[in-house]
Amino acid sequence: MKAGSSMKTRLATVLGLARGRRWALVLSIAAILPLAPRAVDAQRGGRAEPNATRAEPATADQQEDARLPNGKLQRDEIVKAEHEQNLKDADQLVELSEQLKEELEKNDLYVVSMSTVKKTDDIEKLVRKIRSRLRHN
Numbered sequence: 001m002k003a004g005s006s007m008k009t010r011l012a013t014v015l016g017l018a019r020g021r022r023w024a025l026v027l028s029i030a031a032i033l034p035l036a037p038r039a040v041d042a043q044r045g046g047r048a049e050p051n052a053t054r055a056e057p058a059t060a061d062q063q064e065d066a067r068l069p070n071g072k073l074q075r076d077e078i079v080k081a082e083h084e085q086n087l088k089d090a091d092q093l094v095e096l097s098e099q100l101k102e103e104l105e106k107n108d109l110y111v112v113s114m115s116t117v118k119k120t121d122d123i124e125k126l127v128r129k130i131r132s133r134l135r136h137n
Helices: 002-043 060-064 074-106 114-136
Strands: none
Touching (some): 074 114
16 A cells, blocks of 8 residues: 555645746746847847837938928938939930840841840849839939
């Protein structure tokens, strides 16, 4: 009988330890849980203090109010410069596409030279620049 009762005692001890470990795990998670938002905030580049105030990024209204020394709105000048650059790039794009067309028509063989392929790459880069500026506005 002693073997059976000692087995029950061991089983109770093991179950007690398992319950104790389970409770320890639950309590440690409960202790760590309030710190999780701070850790996430710290990873994102913010401060780890809960009451810390972060500088908010400038809103569109604040950026629009920025004026240059000559009194003009900075945003208007940026848009104007981007528009002028888009026009220049569009002219260059037309010129490159005409050159590409001429090169393709010149080739009697159905073989394309490396300069023609390079020209298509240049056209593609130019289109990306224009597109990114247009999306920016």
